[in-house]
Amino acid sequence: GKLAGLDLDQLREGARVEKNQEKKNPTDFALWKLTPTGVRRQMEWDSPWGKGFPGWHIECTAMGVKYLGRQIDIHTGGMDHIPVHHTNEIAQSEGAFGADVVRFWLHNEFVMVDGEKMSKSKGNFYTLDDIVKRGLNPLAVRYFFLQAHYRTPMNFTWEGVEAGQSGYDRLLDKIGELQAKTKNLKIKTKNHNLKLKTEKAQELSKAFLVAINDDLNTAKGLAILWDLLRDQKITDEDKLALALDFDQVLGLKLDQVKAPAAVEIPAEVQRLVSAREQARQNKDFARSDDLRLQIQAAGFEVKDTPAGQVVREA
Ligand SMILES: [Zn+2]
Known part of the structure; x- marks a missing residue:
């Protein structure tokens, strides 16, 4: 015993x-x-x-x-x-x-579903297939779980996993941006022998190790990853190298993210985007949604970010 x-x-x-x-x-x-x-x-x-x-x-x-x-x-x-x-x-x-x-x-600890214990008789459990059918990435579920310490009870809700998906999407966007800025820098991370140039990056590298060695504090590890990505002083090369290094532990497949290919946005789509900008300023959300659908029909997707609309190929 x-x-x-x-x-x-x-x-x-x-x-x-x-x-x-x-x-x-x-x-x-x-x-x-x-x-x-x-x-x-x-x-x-x-x-x-x-x-x-x-x-x-x-x-x-x-x-x-x-x-x-x-x-x-x-x-x-x-x-x-x-x-x-x-x-x-x-x-x-x-x-x-x-x-x-x-x-x-x-x-x-246990994973609860909508606040209840999972059980076969209640049928309140989901498989990865259910996640995929819902249009979510299974890795978004991993991202969701990593946000809490493994010894704290976790409550699985669709809202929670969807929030995990948007967090994961933001992370992938960020990594894609870094890949673009560093021109898909080839980084060998397997040896953990990174030559980081920025002092702050070295600090975060140590902090991440401390967090993970502290009984796998993945929640803290994720927070440190975001600190890294948001930092203003760390070079893009250091950011990317360290993010991929952290991912050896987190397993979010960040190494498979490529720089988004530069796409020409056709004049017609550009016109729809501008019209949508106008509709949003006028708080005409019905028209804004309608324009979003037209943009989608043209094969592009538009995202609203704090910095304005971002358009990319769907
Ligand atoms: Zn056993």
């Missing part, structure tokens, strides 16, 4: 489950479950103890050993697995292979 800090004397047998005659100790758990005689299971295997199937704790250990070896650096999981499942994984792995089978355990 070292992971969960359990006191075995406190674990009262029969508190929740009926006393199991096959258990010598109330905290015993099954490594192998035998198929009862006369029964054929869909999934069953031969073993020295008879036909059956592995207990679910041993499944995890077996997979871990096969794919990751006898020692796992970081084992993740939901916090609900601390008292039983992961405690049992430790018991059986250390019994088989010795101490410190897992070097670090990271347990995340």
Whole structure:
């Protein structure tokens, strides 16, 4: 019980489950479950103890050993697995292979959906397909999750994820701008050996490392990324290099962003944009929306930014 800090004397047998005659100790758990005689299971295997199937704790250990070896650096999981499942994984792995089978355990808090616990019976959970069907980028969901620490409960709402999408879009725009300004600077970030020229960039580089090393404070990491991108003094080269370096941790695929190709905006579209500017000044939003649709029909999209309308190819 070292992971969960359990006191075995406190674990009262029969508190929740009926006393199991096959258990010598109330905290015993099954490594192998035998198929009862006369029964054929869909999934069953031969073993020295008879036909059956592995207990679910041993499944995890077996997979871990096969794919990751006898020692796992970081084992993740939901916090609900601390008292039983992961405690049992430790018991059986250390019994088989010795101490410190897992070097670090990271347990995340639950994701709630619209303030409620996700459950199959309620049907209140979404898959990545649902996200895509809604026109959202799965990476926007990652951006959304990175905004909170993994050990704080997260509430999944469509509004939240849509806000994540617009934040992520702004980030991609910013990176695209930097790629344009630096002419798609080729930066090798894999070695983390950046030669940053601006002192402020060096500071932010250290601050990011401190935040991530502080139990994966991704929320702070994202904030530092934005500090970097908004900074007035840091050179574009440093900004881009460092943003891509941070992304080795964040995993937002910023390295795949290219500078937007320079596009000629046809005179006709330009005319619609100017008319829309006029309509907005007159607070004629119906006309402004109508013009937006005409611009879209011409194959362009218009965005309203604090600096005015931005037009680009749709
Ligand atoms: Zn497991």
